[in-house]
Amino acid sequence: KAGVTQTPRYLIKTRGQQVTLSCSPISGHRSVSWYQQTPGQGLQFLFEYFSETQRNKGNFPGRFSGRQFSNSRSEMNVSTLELGDSALYLCASSLDGDRVSPLHFGNGTRLTVT
Amino acid sequence: QKEVEQDPGPLSVPEGAIVSLNCTYSNSAFQYFMWYRQYSRKGPELLMYTYSSGNKEDGRFTAQVDKSSKYISLFIRDSQPSDSATYLCAMKETGTYKYIFGTGTRLKVLA
Numbered sequence: 134k135a136g137v138t139q140t141p142r143y144l145i146k147t148r149g150q151q152v153t154l155s156c157s158p159i160s161g162h163r164s165v166s167w168y169q170q171t172p173g174q175g176l177q178f179l180f181e182y183f184s185e186t187q188r189n190k191g192n193f194p195g196r197f198s199g200r201q202f203s204n205s206r207s208e209m210n211v212s213t214l215e216l217g218d219s220a221l222y223l224c225a226s227s228l229d230g231d232r233v234s235p236l237h238f239g240n241g242t243r244l245t246v247t
Numbered sequence: 248q249k250e251v252e253q254d255p256g257p258l259s260v261p262e263g264a265i266v267s268l269n270c271t272y273s274n275s276a277f278q279y280f281m282w283y284r285q286y287s288r289k290g291p292e293l294l295m296y297t298y299s300s301g302n303k304e305d306g307r308f309t310a311q312v313d314k315s316s317k318y319i320s321l322f323i324r325d326s327q328p329s330d331s332a333t334y335l336c337a338m339k340e341t342g343t344y345k346y347i348f349g350t351g352t353r354l355k356v357l358a
Contacts, residue, residue, distance in 0.1 A: 137290070166344065175350035176291075176335070189344040223290055235281050236337075236346060238290035 134160060137239035139224050145245045151212040154242045158205050158226030165207040166236060167199060170221040179222075182207055183229070211244075219246045250274050253336055253349030262358050266323040270336035270349045273317065277338040277347075280312050282321045285333045285351065294334075295321065326356045 138157040146152050158165050167179040178191035182201035199209045205226075211218055221243050225236035253270045260266055268282075279298055283291035295310035297303045303310045309322040319338070323330055333351040 139290075164344070166346075168348075176337075176346075176348035178345045178347075181344040183344075191345065225290075235279075235293055235296045237293060238283075240288075240290040 137224055137226050137237055139222075139239035139242050141242060142240065143243045143245075145247065146214050147247055148214055148216060150214050151210065152214060152244060154209045154211075154222055154224075154244075156207045156209070156224030156226075156239060158207070158224075159237055162226035162228055162237070163205055164227045164229055164234070165201055165205060166225045166227075167207070167209050168223045168225065169193075170223055170241070171219075176223065179209065214246045216246050219244060248273060250347050251336065251338060251349045254352055255350055257353040257355055259355045259357060260326055262326060262328060262356055264326050264356075266326050266330070266354060266356075268321040268323075268334050268336075268352050268354070270319050270338075271317055272319075272338060272347075274338075274340070274347075275314070275317065276340040278341045279339050280310070280319050281337040281346070282308075282310055283335040283337060284330075285335060287332075291335055326354075328356050328358045330354060330356050 140155045164183045166181040168176045170176045181189045185201045196212045201207045221241045223241045225238045227234040251272045282295040285291045300314045307324045311320045335351045336349040337346045339346045
């Protein structure tokens with residue numbers, strides 16, 4: 134079974150631009166979560182989607198948004214990029230997102246904002 | 248105070264040693280506990296997953312949860328240089344979809 138696939142692996146953007154990251158979950162997994170990983174803060178929860186509905190959102194500004202498609206694939210968008218948005222963005226999928234269904238992560242998209 | 252505390256290390260041990268990695272937490276509602284291993288430039292890889300209290304063993308890895316002390320541990324037996332990585336603990340409440348992660352412990356196993 135193929136794992137979680139994230140594209141692109143690396144991105145370099147300048148301040149003020151916007152960016153879209155893509156995630157394909159493991160086949161059969163319906164829940165997709167996004168996390169931001171930085172050296173100082175570790176993994177911080179962004180949001181979680183299930184059947185195209187956002188069920189939970191973390192404490193990030195409205196510049197961070199996401200969506201999920203009917204095939205469970207998900208995209209994350211960051212608008213008006215700031216230097217502090219430089220991070221590894223990780224997508225994770227699970228069967229359900231609740232109860233006995235742990236997260237399986239992709240290898241992330243490394244975003245650098247200059 | 249963070250909800251989940253984890254010593255960042257680095258923790259250096261000789262090959263073959265038993266490694267003990269730990270996390271403490273403050274939220275008594277956490278019911279699901281996980282351990283992940285993350286190599287450089289890779290995403291976290293699920294190692295162990297436990298529900299509520301008790302022990303779980305899988306090969307060289309043993310996970311322990313002590314809910315009364317709000318303390319979880321991961322033991323690695325016969326550690327190998329290939330175990331050198333960052334180890335992350337994660338936990339969540341029933342009915343939520345958000346996992347809270349520790350900041351990770353960097354482990355180095357010396358050949």
